[in-house]
Structure formats: C-alpha cells, structure tokens
Amino acid sequence: MVEIAHLNIFAPKNQILYDVSFSTQAHLAILGSSGSGKSTLAKAICGILPHHLKAQYSKLATKGRASYVFQDCISCFFPYLKIKDTFQMVLKDRLTHIQPIFERLNIPPKVWELYPYELSRGMASRIQIALNLALEAKILLLDEVTSSLDSANTKSVIELLLQLETQRLVITHDEEVAYALCEEVLVLESGRMTYFGDKMGYFS
Numbered sequence: 117m118v119e120i121a122h123l124n125i126f127a128p129k130n131q132i133l134y135d136v137s138f139s140t141q142a143h144l145a146i147l148g149s150s151g152s153g154k155s156t157l158a159k160a161i162c163g164i165l166p167h168h169l170k171a172q173y174s175k176l177a178t179k180g181r182a183s184y185v186f187q188d189c190i191s192c193f194f195p196y197l198k199i200k201d202t203f204q205m206v207l208k209d210r211l212t213h214i215q216p217i218f219e220r221l222n223i224p225p226k227v228w229e230l231y232p233y234e235l236s237r238g239m240a241s242r243i244q245i246a247l248n249l250a251l252e253a254k255i256l257l258l259d260e261v262t263s264s265l266d267s268a269n270t271k272s273v274i275e276l277l278l279q280l281e282t283q284r285l286v287i288t289h290d291e292e293v294a295y296a297l298c299e300e301v302l303v304l305e306s307g308r309m310t311y312f313g314d315k316m317g318y319f320s
C-alpha cells in the first residue's frame with residue numbers, strides 16, 4: 117500500500133514534483149517522458165532522496181518496507197566484493213533466508229562466487245530483487261529493470277515478477293511491460309500527475 121498526498125519535491129534551483137497525490141494497493145506502472153520525475157517519485161517513496169532534494173507533503177506512507185531496484189543494477193553491488201560477501205555484509209543473520217529465495221528466482225548457486233562485473237544485467241536484476249526480498253520488502257520500486265534486456269530476458273524477468281506477491285511499482289518507457297506487470301497507471305509530465313487510474317482507462 118502506498119499513500120501520497122500533496123507531494124512537492126524541490127531541487128536547489130527548481131521544483132521537480134508538483135502536488136502529486138495518489139493511493140494504491142495495486143501493481144502500478146509509472147510512465148512519462150524522460151525527466152518527468154518518475155525516479156524522483158520512486159526514491160521519495162523508498163526514502164532514498166539525495167539530501168539536497170527537499171520533499172514537502174501532507175502524507176507519504178507505505179505499508180511495509182519499500183525497496184528500490186536500480187536500473188543500473190550491476191553498479192549497485194560493491195565492485196570488489198563477491199556476491200556472497202555483499203550478501204553476508206547486508207543480510208547478516210538473515211542470510212539463512214536466502215537459499216529458498218534464490219531457488220524461487222532461478223538464481224544458480226554459482227553466482228555466490230562471482231563479482232558484479234561478471235553478471236549479466238538480467239541476473240543482476242534477479243540478485244537485487246532477491247536481496248530486497250530477503251530484507252522483507254513488501255513493495256518493489258522497479259526502475260527500468262527490463263530496459264536494454266533482449267526480449268527473452270525481458271520475458272523471463274516479467275514471469276519472475278508476476279510470481280511474487282510483493283506490490284510492484286514499475287517505472288518503464290515500455291508500455292507492453294507496463295501492461296503485463298501492472299493493473300493501474302500513473303503518468304507524470306514535467307513533474308505533474310496527468311493520469312492516475314485503471315490501466316484499461318489508459319490503454320484503451
């Protein structure tokens with residue numbers, strides 16, 4: 117569940133989001149042209165806005181932990197650590213939860229021994245999702261996770277995401293991906309919400 121009322125976000129010299137309000141328990145696609153504010157909205161929801169951006173709102177709440185899955189997921193891992201060392205460092209006692217999650221996401225055990233630069237983008241997305249599920253994320257903010265994947269990998273990431281009960285907020289420029297993964301659509305244009313509602317109302 118995500119509830120936002122009257123969210124405005126300011127950079128030092130300009131405003132990025134203007135009076136964004138919505139509330140949803142559904143899987144939501146966040147669409148809009150480049151620079152319209154999609155990633156900034158997602159970062160505000162996850163509480164990871166850079167310090168120099170200031171948020172004002174009357175409500176900004178999620179039910180459960182909201183985690184961000186980055187577009188450039190290979191560079192979000194520590195470059196000089198093997199995947200197993202990153203997981204050990206981040207998960208600590210929760211590392212025991214990871215085996216069934218890896219199996220569910222079709223992540224082979226050999227990735228433990230790999231460095232981030234040895235991962236494909238599709239596998240790096242899966243591993244980042246696994247890490248967030250082990251941290252008990254209830255909402256995943258997926259920022260362009262299928263961009264630059266070929267169609268077979270896009271299909272397999274979509275299939276994987278459809279299996280998860282976690283709420284999805286999907287930032288994408290690909291309307292087919294939005295349609296496959298989401299029930300509702302939110303459109304931003306120049307920082308303003310221009311559509312929020314059922315996907316059939318948007319795509320028809």
Ligand SMILES: Nc1ncnc2c1ncn2[C@@H]1O[C@H](COP(=O)(O)OP(=O)(O)OP(=O)(O)O)[C@@H](O)[C@H]1O
Pocket residue numbers: 127128132148149150151152153154155156157166169
């Ligand atoms: N950390 C920041 N500091 C200052 N301005 C920023 C910062 N992050 C984003 N912006 C500005 O906010 C606006 C929205 O950026 P944002 O990345 O949220 O858009 P987006 O819709 O996700 O774009 P894209 O589809 O290209 O990823 C842009 O004008 C961008 O330059």
